[in-house]
Amino acid sequence: MKQRTGHDWNLIDHKIFIPSLLFIIMISIPFSIYESESLNLLNTIFDKIVDVFSWGYIWYALILVAAGLYLSFSKYGKVVLGNPNEKPRFTMFEYASILIAMGVGSTIMRTGMVQWTQVALDPPFGVSPESQEALLWGNAYSMFLWSFQVFAIFVMAAPAMAYIIHVKKRPLMRISEACRCIFGDKFTNGIGGKVLDILFLVSILSGAAVTLGLGTPIITYNVSALLNIEVTFGLTMIITIIWVFLFSVSAYLGIEKGIKRLSTFNMYLAGGLAAFILIAGPGIFILDYFTDTVGHLLQHYLQLSLYTDSVVMETTTHVQSHMIFWFAYSATWAMLHSIFAAKISKGRTVKEMILTYLLAPTMLSWIATGVLGGFGVERYLTGEVPVLDIVEGNDPMNAIPEILLSLPWSSIAIIAFVVVSMIFLTTTLDSTTYTIAAYTSKRDMSKLEPSRKLRIIVAAIITTLALILMQIGGLAPLEVISGLMGIPIIVIQFLTIYAAKRMMDEDKAWIYNVR
Numbered sequence: 202m203k204q205r206t207g208h209d210w211n212l213i214d215h216k217i218f219i220p221s222l223l224f225i226i227m228i229s230i231p232f233s234i235y236e237s238e239s240l241n242l243l244n245t246i247f248d249k250i251v252d253v254f255s256w257g258y259i260w261y262a263l264i265l266v267a268a269g270l271y272l273s274f275s276k277y278g279k280v281v282l283g284n285p286n287e288k289p290r291f292t293m294f295e296y297a298s299i300l301i302a303m304g305v306g307s308t309i310m311r312t313g314m315v316q317w318t319q320v321a322l323d324p325p326f327g328v329s330p331e332s333q334e335a336l337l338w339g340n341a342y343s344m345f346l347w348s349f350q351v352f353a354i355f356v357m358a359a360p361a362m363a364y365i366i367h368v369k370k371r372p373l374m375r376i377s378e379a380c381r382c383i384f385g386d387k388f389t390n391g392i393g394g395k396v397l398d399i400l401f402l403v404s405i406l407s408g409a410a411v412t413l414g415l416g417t418p419i420i421t422y423n424v425s426a427l428l429n430i431e432v433t434f435g436l437t438m439i440i441t442i443i444w445v446f447l448f449s450v451s452a453y454l455g456i457e458k459g460i461k462r463l464s465t466f467n468m469y470l471a472g473g474l475a476a477f478i479l480i481a482g483p484g485i486f487i488l489d490y491f492t493d494t495v496g497h498l499l500q501h502y503l504q505l506s507l508y509t510d511s512v513v514m515e516t517t518t519h520v521q522s523h524m525i526f527w528f529a530y531s532a533t534w535a536m537l538h539s540i541f542a543a544k545i546s547k548g549r550t551v552k553e554m555i556l557t558y559l560l561a562p563t564m565l566s567w568i569a570t571g572v573l574g575g576f577g578v579e580r581y582l583t584g585e586v587p588v589l590d591i592v593e594g595n596d597p598m599n600a601i602p603e604i605l606l607s608l609p610w611s612s613i614a615i616i617a618f619v620v621v622s623m624i625f626l627t628t629t630l631d632s633t634t635y636t637i638a639a640y641t642s643k644r645d646m647s648k649l650e651p652s653r654k655l656r657i658i659v660a661a662i663i664t665t666l667a668l669i670l671m672q673i674g675g676l677a678p679l680e681v682i683s684g685l686m687g688i689p690i691i692v693i694q695f696l697t698i699y700a701a702k703r704m705m706d707e708d709k710a711w712i713y714n715v716r
Contacts, residue, residue: 212655217395217639221402225666234574250257250529255509255521258528261691262350262395263506265357268698269555272360272366277702278709279553282360283367285716289548293463296545297561299628302464304355305347305569306563306629308540309560310622311419313566313598314575315521315602318589323519325508331589336582340490340574341498342520346527347566349559354531355538355665356558358694360551364545364649368525368714369704374544374639374646376536379697382704400689402640405537409663416666417441419622426602428617441664444627446453449660453632453653460631467624470564475572480611483579489576491571532687541636544646550716577604634660 231239272278289296317339324335325342361379365371371378377394388394418432420440426431451459480486498505564572577600580586586607591600601618608614638651638659656714705711 213641213658214643214645217402221406222662224403225407238282243589247526247529248575255525257530258525259507259509259533262354262528264432265353265694266349266559269353269357269559272698272701273552275557277360277705278362278550279715280551280556280705280710281362281370281435281714281716282554283547283552285714288573289553290569291461293557295465295559298397298464298468299461299545300542300558301539301562301565301629302460302467302625304352304558305566305625307622307626308620309347309566309569310573310625311344311598311601312343313570314577315588315592316570317574317578318592318597318600319519319523322589322593322694325510325518325520325532334396336578337493337497338520340570340578341501342493342505343570343574344494344498344567345502346524347570348502348563350506350528351531352474352559352562353698354528354535354694355537356542356555358536358539358697359542359546359554359558361697362540363369363404363546363551363554364701364710366543368708368710370647371649371694372645374540374642376693379694379700381522382707383696383702385466398640400693402408402621402637404687405633405637405640406421406663406666409630409637411562417444418596419601419626421599422596422620423602423605423615423619427612428621428708444630445621445660447623447627448630449657451627454656460628460635463624463628463631468565468650470617470624471569471621474614475568475612475619478572478576478608479612482576487572488574490575491634494571494575495567512699529687532690532694534571535687537633537636539697540640541632544636544639551617580604580607596662630660630663635661637663 214538291299296471317336319343320339321335322330322336324330326338327669328334328338358376359380362374362376365378365381366374375394377389377397380394380397381389384393415439417440421432421436424430424436424440430436437520451463453459472685478484487616505524506525509519509679510517549557575586577586586600586603587605588600591603605611605618607612631697634656638656639646641659642655644651644652707713
């Protein structure tokens with residue numbers, strides 16, 4: 202469809218975009234000036250919330266999984282998100298690839314490779330550190346992080362958003378619109394609706410800046426090892442600029458020519474990297490360890506899901522504290538993932554959308570964790586790479602290039618790892634850019650795409666914000682603020698789930714909007 206090329210800045214709804222941007226700037230500058238003090242304060246607040254509501258986050262994630270299964274296998278599951286006679290926009294492979302790229306991003310490359318080390322050093326359930334059982338718990342927990350709970354958090358606001366865009370044909374793709382059936386026109390069109398939309402934008406703009414800033418070390422540490430140079434701000438700048446170029450081009454090209462092609466290409470590339478590690482590395486051990494890990498996880502899945510470590514009152518293990526942080530941080534991104542999933546799900550049923558998001562990223566994540574984590578564990582057990590010693594004394598990122606350098610043709614392995622990581626982060630950020638542009642656009646999102654120039658404007662704003670915060674030291678406080686932003690998002694999520702059910706009930710969609 203032909204894009205309108207002029208006056209793109211005027212297509213942004215300034216009433217929600219400008220306040221969101223100003224809010225981030227106003228909180229980031231003082232926090233960066235007093236970084237250590239602000240970090241201590243924010244971490245104290247966040248730790249207290251986690252301590253008091255750890256049980257709440259656990260039940261929150263499980264309830265979302267239950268809600269997803271209910272919507273999928275009840276009468277609502279067969280409701281088509283769009284015209285029942287229309288074919289889905291993407292093939293199932295393309296659709297799953299886009300959701301995987303958006304859902305796991307470059308983070309899977311880091312957690313898959315080194316997350317097990319944190320658990321091996323501080324295991325749950327009274328297990329001895331660095332023992333064989335601790336190593337099993339390590340990779341099982343890495344898989345658990347990328348399982349049904351986190352992807353339910355990501356997708357469960359999507360049914361309402363997809364319904365208002367593809368079935369109701371509402372022009373604005375916003376949280377306030379999804380909740381119109383609950384709060385009514387006066388609230389939605391007034392200050393209340395604006396507050397909901399600003400809350401979403403603050404959460405996503407800050408999260409996007411943090412992702413760009415914190416995703417860079419995945420690349421810089423490996424490039425540093427490959428070229429035998431130090432990690433400097435200059436190297437970080439160069440890599441960030443390359444990233445910005447990639448995700449700006451992809452965002453400009455749009456979903457069909459940019460995001461879809463990158464996502465599907467990266468599935469093949471990631472598969473090639475996994476095959477290379479299996480063939481050139483300890484393939485038999487990795488497959489055996491993967492089998493043991495999946496068995497261990499399935500055996501203890503419910504135990505992990507409900508783990509609060511309540512009877513050990515003096516301390517908490519890494520699993521307990523990190524799991525709560527993970528759910529809280531995932532909640533920050535929940536609306537972004539849901540809105541993007543809603544936009545690309547035209548022609549899919551509610552069941553197809555939810556189950557694809559629950560199953561496809563989980564499957565990819567378990568395979569990635571099995572291969573990358575198993576490789577690291579084998580190098581530790583054989584003594585070829587002192588992985589746990591490296592992690593204990595340094596940033597865990599330092600262990601990644603050391604593990605990859607132990608492979609034959611290690612330069613090829615590091616280059617492939619860097620490229621896959623970069624494309625994963627690129628697809629995450631261009632999806633983010635696309636979603637923010639769609640969310641803030643005044644155009645009719647039920648019929649059109651956000652304009653290309655608007656996507657570039659959003660990409661430039663995210664990049665500028667990230668680079669400024671990286672330079673002045675404001676990323677760390679913003680990361681904690683991002684986690685805190687997940688708390689009100691949780692309330693909004695449950696509202697959108699209720700809104701989806703209510704809209705489908707009012708329309709009797711399970712009768713009139715099915716194939």
